[in-house]
Amino acid sequence: MLQRFLSQETIRKRALSKVSEGALHEYLSTPLTSKKVQCEELVIVSLDLETTGLDPKRDKILSYGLVEIRHMMIKLETSRHQLISIDEEIPEESAVIHQITDDQAATGIPIEEALPELLERLAGKVMLVHYSAIEQNFINAACKKIYGAPFIIPIIDTLVLARQLFERRNHTIQAGNLRLFNLRPRYNLPNYKAHNALSDALATAELFLAMASEMFPQPSKCQLSRFLSR
């Protein structure tokens, strides 16, 4: 673990050397959160992206929603929802899921404008997602395309945590078990009808608080390193 973390700091510094200015330079200049930080002291950004599909090379980010957790409390005043405009039509099959129409997307801003603010919000913090492949890969792809350098951040993935909890209890995992909205009822969390980037980010944040309190009944034992997925 220590090795991996060190290498992530190394990757950050290496990436920083590739960009001399701009939002990603600012972002990469900020040291990553130390894995020894106590949960109580962590600033975690729960993030969700809506995309046109699953392939970061081909598909586009349509919106992001985020909300911060500080002192293991979700601070709704920090919540943010941003639509992103794209220069193509939204595929129908994805519109069914995220319910973002072309008209709505048109009110958004281009990714080139949205990314700096997103990076600013994430700098020096921990990213919380459910199924990290999407968020990490899409932001990474956007950073590489726009700034020519990768996106580095410590990630907590509630899907990975759920899988670990299932495995520790020797529960067989069935299809759908690990989906965000199937995990929530296990922790007595309410059903949210809405499905957008912000409400999903909030749903993920709540799930994380529930899982953390299950894993660490004594908050003092709770440390970032215990959650890191990579």
Added chain:
Amino acid sequence: MHTKRFHSSESMEIELVEIRDFLAQRPPFDVLPEEQLNQLPKILDIRYLRRGSDFPPPESEQSYIYILRSGAIELLDEEDKLVEKLGEGGVYTTDCQLIDFGRAIRGEATEDTLLYQIPCSHLKVMRQAEPAFDRHFSESIRDRLKQAVRMLQDNGDNSSIAQMTVEISHLLKKAPITADVSSTIREAAQLMSEKNVSSVMLMDGEKLAGMITDRDLRKRCVAAGVSPDEPVTSIMTSDLETIQENTLAFQALMTMTRLHVHHLPVMRNDNVIGMLTATDLARHQTTNSAFLATDVRKAETLQDLANVSERLPDLQFQLANSSATALHVGEAISSITDSLTVRLIELAEEKLGPPPVPYVWMCGGSQARGEQTSHSDQDNALLISDEMKPEHTAYFEALAQQVNDGLNACNFVYCPGDAMASNIKWRQPLSVWKKYFNTWINKPDPMALMLSSIFFDLRPVHGEKELFLELQTEILSKTRGNGIFTAFMASNALQHRPPLGFFRTFVLIHDGAHDDTFDIKHRGIVPITDIARVFALNQGLKPVNTTERLLAAAETSVLSREMGENLVDALEFIASMRINHQAEQIRKGMQPDNYLAPDELSDLERRHLKDAFRVIQDMQETMENRYQGGRFR
């Protein structure tokens, strides 16, 4: 700090609509206007408490109001007894309230719980912005109760008035006073003084065009420097709210209250037939009980009296619906019972001849306390001068029997415990009464405790008041500062516990009964009455009425002024609920009772009732502690 920028984001509201909608359904947030509601999701913090966690979360830096999004929390007292259970939508405001009950409450999540929290500082902002919201968060339960009582009295119940109260056409005393709309202000004013009225309606032919009142003359003419020679139209109120002649008096009162007016033109279809004033309504209310008392005095036969008492439920109903406080309703009914009793005694004396020796007829229980309702039973006793000879027994027996029978015929049924003057035990000379009380006070036993609610609340109704005063002085001198007696009375006062666990949202503490109804008299009113009696006897206070006892006790060291006022408000609220409940039963032609079903109560009423019950519980716990610690002297 770059958070400012994110605050200004406009797109936030839609995504958090779920949280807003959740809050919008629940009191107290349900009264917030849209824009305030929309603010809420932006300032909320969310936290998660695993089952077994402490509540409120101990590590909080500031104070919050908590709302349960899901899960359950139990609040416990020092002895880990369950005080209250919060479920989904439950709101915990204690940390934001300035006045604490002084009861160390700790809480525990009994299920995994998702909590919303709002800083008290923001709560304050919302309260300032929205008066209706503020009402729910008044700094102390005392204020909340006061306001709840006021609302109960203000609102009455629209439906419960139907068919019952008088139609306003019966209240109109004068033909309508009208002037032509083309008159000058002076002409209209002259007409008003000539006819001695406070308002005049202005007619455009057959049509009502407007009206002016004394106040309009004052404010819109004299004070505004408008010449009296100007046309009356320059100061008149047009677009008048009117009422139809068959409107019920109480509805008219509500209309006036709502519109903040004192005058309402009364119409028969489209024609003006009169003007109803607030004074007319007020006169109607008071004359009703005054009429009843007059009829009692004029009654010549038992049948006359029985006929009058038939109207008592009606009086109670009207009073309940006319913004009278529960206190006043109790007083009104009790004073009519007093009149009935006096008239019955007079009729008996006419028949039996004058009494051979002085005596005083005493009432006990709710009549003595001035807290009767129209269906109370009778409690009374005869205190006779020590000059009484054995041969006088027959006279007083006949007198007592006749009065008791008479009261029974007037629907004040015989006391089930036989605490009546017709029982020879309670028809005794002063010396015997003194012995009774000596025994009860010095050797309190269960029997004494049972009788205490009747005979420790005594009041003279008719006859030689000096006799009563002598007995009362004797009683109070023996009970004042009497630790052992007080301890017994206090333990008796703890017999009846408020049903804090009655409602689904808060769980039972003292008994496991989940009845369909609860007895609001024995679970809500009797506990306060008992508490007040303990204080009054312990301090040697003369008042018998519970409210007066509490206020008098609050002037002594035995009861804090704040707690005294809390108890008074709690009593008024609970008694109002009872009176309204009975008014509704009377309206439906049912026999009024004390059994309230939870379905009858609104969310708000439950909350206030819970507050009232908590006041009682706090007081009972304080008494329990003092009594056990022997500090009650």
